[in-house]
Amino acid sequence: MSLKITGVRITPVAVQDPPLLTAIGVHQPYALRSVLEVETDAGLTGIGEAYGDDPTLERLHRAAPALIGLDVFDLNSLHRRVVGALGAAVPTEVLTPLVGAGSQGKAVAATVAAFEVPCLDLQGKAVGRPVVDLLGGPARTEVPFSAYLFYRWAGHPVAPGYPEDDWGEALDPDGIVAQARRMVDRYGFGSLKLKGGVLPPDQEVETVFALREAFPGRPLRIDPNANWSVPVALRVAERLSGVLEYLEDPVGGIPQMAEVARATDLPLATNMCVTSMEELPPGIEQGAVRVVLSDHHFWGGLRATQRLAAVCETFGLGMSMHSNTHLGVSLAAMTHVAAAIPSLTYACDTHRPWQREDVIAPGELTFCDGALAVPTGPGLGVSLDHEALARLHAQYERCGVRRRDDVAAMRVVHPDWTGKQPRFS
């Protein structure tokens, strides 16, 4: 059966995003994604999802024409064609510094990933099997996710008239415990991750203690996104030793992470200092991390994520999964690859509970006891809601946001804000 690419549609969308506070600022009122539809001569269409900021769109549009005529089973050629189309002058800008530094390798990996997922969706649709089967079959039939807790404001000061959600403000331990309670009651999450680097570190430690008291026995994590100096990280690590399952990116850079790692028994995890194949050897040699947070969007796709898993297993590293704001197509892809990796034993991150809008059909991918059942339909096993896609594309056209910029969003409230890291030293 012929299954050659005849067309690629890339549709940027904007989804409402709450005012979640981060190490460098605050989320803008809209988060950007792009939805990929890859058409074939067999009449089948494969779907995928990527970031929707301008540099990502430029890379996707550069690569797309080179994919016409590609057999969707020929993923090695996909890689070659993307490398050729992007050329040496590829824009290397990353979505946000919160996912580490950009490089040419990462720009290529992210672009390959964006097109690999629709190709796998197409392969699955063609043979009538779910993507997880194309990746070697399920090591588990359900994938656990963690509650992703954020300090946050109730509403966006930047956008008058913007529809507030009903989560309210969370700026202290009680607020975060209440947020966690709601996440646990509604979705059944087992593990709890606090996005830190926002308040003075000792206040964040108090929040972790409050979570431990309110949810005894549940795995806890905190992620200050490299907003602490080494001395601050060491002090916090001492206070939280035995309390966390892992400490995520307390400081920035492989040497600094290694310095902290040498002085604590807490496992350090990262989605900032080891985010590409080039960064694995120095990260491993220097002992910077014990857990790598994979993310197929920037590690090069679902098969590259499996290669990462093999390296992690070889060197005795654990594996977890990172997420940025995403929609259901990405969530489906994450779920398939997480299910296919036996060593991915930590609950995966997801921002999904914060999203009120989506491009997949309502009711698809529902958390039950903190986990998602691996879709069993052909391909990714989720379908696009084309009306929602058109509505969210119109929102993209209207909203004017074209890049993620937490620093600029924070400046609306604090005009002198720089977002410079580390903020706590």
Ligand SMILES: O=C([O-])C(=O)C[C@H](O)[C@@H](O)C(=O)[O-]
């Ligand atoms: O684990 C992480 O570092 C992230 O998920 C980074 C993200 O950018 C997250 O902090 C966010 O979206 O605000």
Ligand SMILES: [Mg+2]
């Ligand atoms: Mg992180």
